[in-house]
Amino acid sequence: MDVDTDKLNAFMGKMVGDLGAALNASLILVGDKLGLYKTLAEKGPMNSAELAQTTGTAERYVREWLATQAASGYVDYDAETKRFSMQPEQALALANEDSPVFMGAIGNLVAATFLDEPKISEAFKSGRGVGWNRRSECLFCGTARFFRTGYKHHLVQEWLPALDGVMEKLQRGASVADVGCGHGVSTRLMAEAFPKSRFVGFDYHEGSIEAARLGARQAGLAERVTFDVASAKSFPGRGYDLICFFDCLHDMGDPIGALRHVHEALAPDGTCMLVEPFANDRLEDNLNPVGRVYYAASTMICTPSSLDQEVGLALGAQAGEGRLREVARQAGLSRFRRATETPFNLILEARI
Numbered sequence: 517m518d519v520d521t522d523k524l525n526a527f528m529g530k531m532v533g534d535l536g537a538a539l540n541a542s543l544i545l546v547g548d549k550l551g552l553y554k555t556l557a558e559k560g561p562m563n564s565a566e567l568a569q570t571t572g573t574a575e576r577y578v579r580e581w582l583a584t585q586a587a588s589g590y591v592d593y594d595a596e597t598k599r600f601s602m603q604p605e606q607a608l609a610l611a612n613e614d615s616p617v618f619m620g621a622i623g624n625l626v627a628a629t630f631l632d633e634p635k636i637s638e639a640f641k642s643g644r645g646v647g648w649n650r651r652s653e654c655l656f657c658g659t660a661r662f663f664r665t666g667y668k669h670h671l672v673q674e675w676l677p678a679l680d681g682v683m684e685k686l687q688r689g690a691s692v693a694d695v696g697c698g699h700g701v702s703t704r705l706m707a708e709a710f711p712k713s714r715f716v717g718f719d720y721h722e723g724s725i726e727a728a729r730l731g732a733r734q735a736g737l738a739e740r741v742t743f744d745v746a747s748a749k750s751f752p753g754r755g756y757d758l759i760c761f762f763d764c765l766h767d768m769g770d771p772i773g774a775l776r777h778v779h780e781a782l783a784p785d786g787t788c789m790l791v792e793p794f795a796n797d798r799l800e801d802n803l804n805p806v807g808r809v810y811y812a813a814s815t816m817i818c819t820p821s822s823l824d825q826e827v828g829l830a831l832g833a834q835a836g837e838g839r840l841r842e843v844a845r846q847a848g849l850s851r852f853r854r855a856t857e858t859p860f861n862l863i864l865e866a867r868i
């Protein structure tokens with residue numbers, strides 16, 4: 517074998533970096549769960565004893581955790597004072613739940629992929645799916661927290677205004693369905709912004725609908741926001757002004773069937789908003805860090821979900837605008853355009 521040593525070294529360097537990131541994923545979860553990042557960001561610089569005492573944790577573990585975070589570049593270490601601290605940028609990503617770049621929930625998501633790995637490996641062999649209802653609990657809350665960041669900072673401010681004439685309807689009082697709503701984060705954010713409109717969230721997963729109902733009650737929105745267990749192909753109601761799919765159309769077995777149902781349920785001048793993971797149409801154009809995250813999530817989460825349902829089209833999380841446009845066209849939603857985008861999302865408008 518003709519091996520190029522420089523290439524081998526570069527590849528091994530990359531693998532060691534990836535190994536460290538993979539092992540640190542569980543420690544991100546620990547830091548998030550026990551409030552280690554939040555406390556350090558608020559009260560740092562601190563040494564391990566101070567952080568342990570403030571968070572009610574054991575110093576020896578916290579010392580090791582801090583060393584990992586410093587080696588990861590997630591916190592800073594001052595060798596003179598022997599104290600650790602977080603720069604504003606690190607704190608925004610790991611300690612501030614409301615920041616536009618909060619990533620602290622990734623530990624939940626990564627944990628779910630490991631916990632469910634035996635089912636997924638089995639599915640690789642059988643070709644069958646693994647439905648949302650067979651997944652680990654942390655996938656549901658991890659998804660809700662992870663996507664909340666983007667919805668909180670873009671949905672009302674940029675995505676809805678990018679749709680043709682939708683803001684005016686929402687301000688006047690519109691009827692809105694949020695399909696595949698999960699824990700209902702997007703539904704609540706819209707309801708808070710548009711008090712004259714009525715919102716209903718649907719999801720086929722009972723546990724998620726229970727969590728969404730609780731969230732609406734806690735937010736004092738229960739009068740204008742309801743949640744029901746229903747599949748995307750059969751949710752009740754007609755004449756909706758807006759029907760939204762947040763990061764879920766590609767998880768569905770029959771996305772064409774779901775959009776056919778949207779065709780029937782929309783008001784004649786209504787709008788369907790599809791929020792999908794950002795992707796280019798060709799595989800070779802998605803071979804980048806964002807594509808890597810989405811292809812991995814797609815393999816472990818989205819594709820098994822779709823294959824578990826009727827039709828099992830399995831669009832994948834990197835379907836891209838071209839395939840999504842074709843799905844909408846086959847469902848009769850022929851007016852289709854990219855309304856806007858972020859580095860992580862495509863916002864697509866589909867109309868009759």
Ligand SMILES: C[S@@+](CC[C@H](N)C(=O)[O-])C[C@H]1O[C@@H](n2cnc3c(N)ncnc32)[C@H](O)[C@@H]1O
Nearest residue numbers: 648663696697698719720721747748762764768
């Ligand atoms: C990745 S999660 C997104 C949840 C939520 N929209 C969000 O953005 O946080 C996908 C959701 O689609 C739901 N789902 C999948 N297939 C469905 C179907 N056929 N009908 C209704 N909901 C479905 C799942 O239960 C899950 O809540």
